[in-house]
Amino acid sequence: MSDTIDLHSSFAYRSVMLRNEGKVLGYLVAMAAILTAAILGVSFYFSSSSIHELLTENYQLNQAIRNLAHEESIGYALVQEQSRDEFGQVETVVRFVQTAAGKPELVVSEQLFHIPGDVIHFDAMIVKFDDQVVREGKQRALYLWRRVYGEHTAPDNGESIEVAGAAPERYYDAITQKLRNKDQQVFWDAIWSLSNNPLALDKEGITAVYGNVSYLQMIPGKVYRFKIGATGQIYPEVSNLP
Incomplete structure (x- = not known):
C-alpha cells in the first residue's frame, strides 16, 4: 500500500x-x-x-545635394559583340559606361553584359530632392542605374548594374567622399530603400521614380548616349561611332 x-x-x-x-x-x-x-x-x-x-x-551632405548640377548625359552603351548561337538566336555583348555626376567626359565605370537578343532594356531609378532639402527653389536629382535585361527576360531576372545599398561610382566625388564612413552607408542604404518603397523618405522631401526604362534595338557601329530630358526622364540618343 x-x-x-x-x-x-x-x-x-x-x-x-x-x-x-x-x-x-x-x-x-x-x-x-x-x-x-x-x-x-x-x-x-x-x-x-x-x-x-x-x-x-549634416552640412556637407546638404551642400553636396545643392551642388548637384542639372545633368544632360549620364553614360552610354554600345555593342561590343553580336553573334548567333547554335539555334540561330541573337546574343549581344553590351558595353555599358557610366560617367561622373556633372562630368560627362569622365568615365567612372565600364561593364560588359551578355544579353540574349538585340532589344536591350536599361532600368534606372530617379531620386528627387524637393525644396525642403535644397531650399533654393530648384529640384535636384540622383540617377541610379539598376539593371539591364533582354526583351525575353523578366526585369527581376536582369543583370544588376549597381549593387543595392552600395555607393554608386558616379556619385563618389559629388556625394560619397564628402561624408564620414559611417554616414556614407546610412545615406546610401536609405536611398536604395526607395527602390522597394518610393515614398519611404517622402517626409524628408525625397521621392523616387523607378521603372524609368530605356529600351532599344542595339546594332554594332552605334553609340547610345543616355540623356536627361526637360522633365527629368532618361532617353537614348543614337549616333554613329567615330
Whole structure:
C-alpha cells in the first residue's frame, strides 16, 4: 500500500514539475519574442532617426545635394559583340559606361553584359530632392542605374548594374567622399530603400521614380548616349561611332 502511495506521489510530483517547466519555457519564449520585437523596433527607430539627422543637420551632405548640377548625359552603351548561337538566336555583348555626376567626359565605370537578343532594356531609378532639402527653389536629382535585361527576360531576372545599398561610382566625388564612413552607408542604404518603397523618405522631401526604362534595338557601329530630358526622364540618343 505504501509503495502504491509513493508511486502516485512521485507521478504527481513529476506532473507538477513538468507543468511548471512548461510554464517557464513558455514565459522565456514570450520574453524572447518581446525582446526581439523591441530590438527590431529600436533598430528601425534609430535607422530612421539617423537618416533624418543626416539630411537635416549634416552640412556637407546638404551642400553636396545643392551642388548637384542639372545633368544632360549620364553614360552610354554600345555593342561590343553580336553573334548567333547554335539555334540561330541573337546574343549581344553590351558595353555599358557610366560617367561622373556633372562630368560627362569622365568615365567612372565600364561593364560588359551578355544579353540574349538585340532589344536591350536599361532600368534606372530617379531620386528627387524637393525644396525642403535644397531650399533654393530648384529640384535636384540622383540617377541610379539598376539593371539591364533582354526583351525575353523578366526585369527581376536582369543583370544588376549597381549593387543595392552600395555607393554608386558616379556619385563618389559629388556625394560619397564628402561624408564620414559611417554616414556614407546610412545615406546610401536609405536611398536604395526607395527602390522597394518610393515614398519611404517622402517626409524628408525625397521621392523616387523607378521603372524609368530605356529600351532599344542595339546594332554594332552605334553609340547610345543616355540623356536627361526637360522633365527629368532618361532617353537614348543614337549616333554613329567615330
